[in-house]
Amino acid sequence: MTLDPALREAYESITTATITTILLKKGLRNVGLRGPKPLRSWGRLVGPAFTLRFVPAREDLATPASWSSPTSTRAAIEEMPEGVITVVDALGVQDAGIFGDILCARMRKRGVTALVTDGVLRDREGVEDSGLPVWCSGIAAPPSVAGLTFVGWQQPIACGGVAVFPDDLIVADKDGAVVVPKDLIEEVAALGIEQERQEAWIMKEVQNGAKLPGLYPMNEETRARYEAETKKGG
Structure with a gap:
């Protein structure tokens, strides 16, 4: 392979x-x-x-x-x-x-x-x-x-x-x-890239003083904010 x-x-x-x-x-x-x-x-x-x-x-x-x-x-x-x-x-x-x-x-x-x-x-x-x-x-x-x-x-x-x-x-x-x-290689790659991007955003929030509940893991409100900010490139 x-x-x-x-x-x-x-x-x-x-x-x-x-x-x-x-x-x-x-x-x-x-x-x-x-x-x-x-x-x-x-x-x-x-x-x-x-x-x-x-x-x-x-x-x-x-x-x-x-x-x-x-x-x-x-x-x-x-x-x-x-x-x-x-x-x-x-x-x-x-x-x-x-x-x-x-x-x-x-x-x-x-x-x-x-x-x-x-x-x-x-x-x-x-x-x-x-x-x-x-x-x-x-x-x-x-x-x-x-x-x-x-x-x-x-x-x-x-x-x-x-x-x-x-x-x-x-x-x-x-x-x-x-x-x-081997049958999961492509799927795990796609999921992994997204998870790394999410965790980088979460780390930035933590460094800015955010509390963990609702952030890690994300609740619906936090996820909506993450998606809005990353969509804008924020």
């Missing part, structure tokens, strides 16, 4: 907090990935999900030799299209780094927008130097095969307790990472 540039631009202006509120109103409560936090401040990034999946380590499969297998993280990276956000189900394992500096550098070279995982990375200094934006749950020195077996890519996964399907939209910012189901 290639994300329309106009949709990408729209989502770059919509916070993950706003997205979760919109999806909550539509009945989707479980969209915020638990665990992934920005390794450093990257700004807000948006892209279709390219999924990778690990299972618990099994000694006959989780070996350094597996890194040369056709089913390996190395092979998966070579299938990643430009502009995706790679989302990795690492089962929340905290003591086996799923990627290090060389793999992250290759992902960056292929044009991957970001990496999001409920697991941990290794080679922190090199990962940061690679320039690949990363949301993860920590850092650990041991390699992935110390605790995990890689089993495939572009499958439905559970990352941070959230179901993520290939081509769902991932939005990641300072608050974490959220998933927008």
Whole structure:
């Protein structure tokens, strides 16, 4: 999936907090990935999900030799299209780094927008130097095969307790990472732009001394004033 540039631009202006509120109103409560936090401040990034999946380590499969297998993280990276956000189900394992500096550098070279995982990375200094934006749950020195077996890519996964399907939209910012189901991408974008505009107006009212009841959320009188002022460009 290639994300329309106009949709990408729209989502770059919509916070993950706003997205979760919109999806909550539509009945989707479980969209915020638990665990992934920005390794450093990257700004807000948006892209279709390219999924990778690990299972618990099994000694006959989780070996350094597996890194040369056709089913390996190395092979998966070579299938990643430009502009995706790679989302990795690492089962929340905290003591086996799923990627290090060389793999992250290759992902960056292929044009991957970001990496999001409920697991941990290794080679922190090199990962940061690679320039690949990363949301993860920590850092650990041991390699992935110390605790995990890689089993495939572009499958439905559970990352941070959230179901993520290939081509769902991932939005990641300072608050974490959220998933927008692919069938809702356009609708949530439109609703998100409007909610951000409303909240900017509400913030201006608060800074001018307005009280919250009737303002946030808006009652009918306040909404009518908001619509009149924004229609005039006020």
